Amino acid sequence: MKNHNKVKIFRIESELTQKELASNVGVTRQTMSLIEKGEYNPTINLCLKICYQLNKTLDEIFWIDEGEIQHETSK
Amino acid sequence: MKNHNKVKIFRIESELTQKELASNVGVTRQTMSLIEKGEYNPTINLCLKICYQLNKTLDEIFWIDEGEIQHETSK
DNA sequence: AAAATATGTAATGTATAATTTACATAAGTA
């Protein structure tokens, strides 16, 4: 299932590059790229670290309403 | 890093057993047990499914303030 | 034009989330 989130939006607002954000939360740039594109399903601990860096909450960055879930069949 | 959350609290409020909640979100009872105990670091998709079942948001169940993080050295 | 920065992505490897099977205990119930 695809995983939209608002990481890219808030990262740019914070004037951070993928590399900087990735480094700050302890993952690689590639991992951050895939998370932004919704192609990885990050763990809650990593989501929390991203929240702390971007000064946002889980709901602000990662909440998806139940009706909006993208299942594999709809890609 | 240990992963406290309020899954157990809200599960009991919802009068669900571990088995029922696990089955409803598509994991095993054992996995749900470990998540409740903070010994697994679930993915955001699984967290969202748990939220939908318990009618709560990510912040209500999984938010942890940055200062409250338990690192492995403090266990 | 050349060099540096920012991002995308593919292939392979490693760490760990989650499964499966199984056994254990406590508490309620027939």
Add this chain to the structure above:
DNA sequence: TACTTATGTAAATTATACATTACATATTTT
């Protein structure tokens, strides 16, 4: 007493999050 229900946990396996290395393109800067 036996039987069922709810939970904890351990060992072995599988699936997948994430790392590593590498190469690509577009944009900016010198």
